[in-house]
Amino acid sequence: MxxxxxxxxxxxxxxxxxxxxxxxxxxxxxxxxxxxxxNPSAPEELLPVALATKVLAGWLANRQQTLVPHTLNFRVLGPAQADLLLAVMAAAIQADGEIDSREARQLSLALRRVGAGEDEARRIGAMLAEPQHLGTLLTRIQEADLATHAYAAALLAINRGTRVNRAFLDYVSARLGLVPDVAGSLERRYRA
Incomplete structure (x- = not known):
C-alpha cells in the first residue's frame, strides 16, 4: 500500500x-x-514462504544448467545430427591448420566420452581428409537447432590453449548466438 x-x-x-x-x-x-x-500464529504459515525462498535461491544459483539442460550423447542422435556434429569437430580440428598429437589423442577420447562408436570414428576420419566449409556448416547447425551441441563438440575436439583455437571457439559461439553464460557453462561442463 x-x-x-x-x-x-x-x-x-x-x-x-x-x-x-x-x-x-x-x-x-x-x-x-x-x-x-x-506475526504468524502458527509455524505452518512460514513453511510455504521458506520453501519458495529455497527453491528460488537454488534456481537462481544454478539457472544456466536449469535453462540449458545439456547432454551430448551420440547414441541418441539421428544420423544427420551426428554427421553435423562430427563435421563441427572436424572443422574445429582443422581450424589451426594442423592436427597435433594432443588433438588426435583428444579426439578419440572425446568420441568415446560422448558415446560415439567405430562408425563415427571412421566418418570423422573421412571428414578430416576434406576441408569443411564453416559458414554452411554453422547455418545447417542453426537450422537443426544444435547450437549448444555443436559448441560442446567443438570444445571436446580441440586444444583450447592455442590462440587460433580460442578464436575459432569465440567465432563459433558468436555465430551460433550463444550468450556468454551458456558458452561458459558448456566450457566448464566439457573440459577436455
Whole structure:
C-alpha cells in the first residue's frame, strides 16, 4: 500500500532535470512509518514462504544448467545430427591448420566420452581428409537447432590453449548466438 503511494507521488511530480531527484531527497529526510510485521500464529504459515525462498535461491544459483539442460550423447542422435556434429569437430580440428598429437589423442577420447562408436570414428576420419566449409556448416547447425551441441563438440575436439583455437571457439559461439553464460557453462561442463 505504501509503495503504491510512493510511486504515485513520484510519477505525479514533474521530472527533475540533470539527475536531480528532489522528491526522493524530501522523502529521505522523513522517516516513513512501516506497517508492523505480521506475526504468524502458527509455524505452518512460514513453511510455504521458506520453501519458495529455497527453491528460488537454488534456481537462481544454478539457472544456466536449469535453462540449458545439456547432454551430448551420440547414441541418441539421428544420423544427420551426428554427421553435423562430427563435421563441427572436424572443422574445429582443422581450424589451426594442423592436427597435433594432443588433438588426435583428444579426439578419440572425446568420441568415446560422448558415446560415439567405430562408425563415427571412421566418418570423422573421412571428414578430416576434406576441408569443411564453416559458414554452411554453422547455418545447417542453426537450422537443426544444435547450437549448444555443436559448441560442446567443438570444445571436446580441440586444444583450447592455442590462440587460433580460442578464436575459432569465440567465432563459433558468436555465430551460433550463444550468450556468454551458456558458452561458459558448456566450457566448464566439457573440459577436455
Amino acid at each position: 505504501m509503495s503504491f503511494d510512493l510511486i504515485g507521488r513520484l510519477f505525479g511530480s514533474v521530472r527533475d532535470r540533470d539527475g536531480r531527484a528532489d522528491v526522493l531527497e524530501k522523502l529521505a529526510q522523513h522517516e516513513p512509518t512501516l506497517p508492523a510485521p505480521r
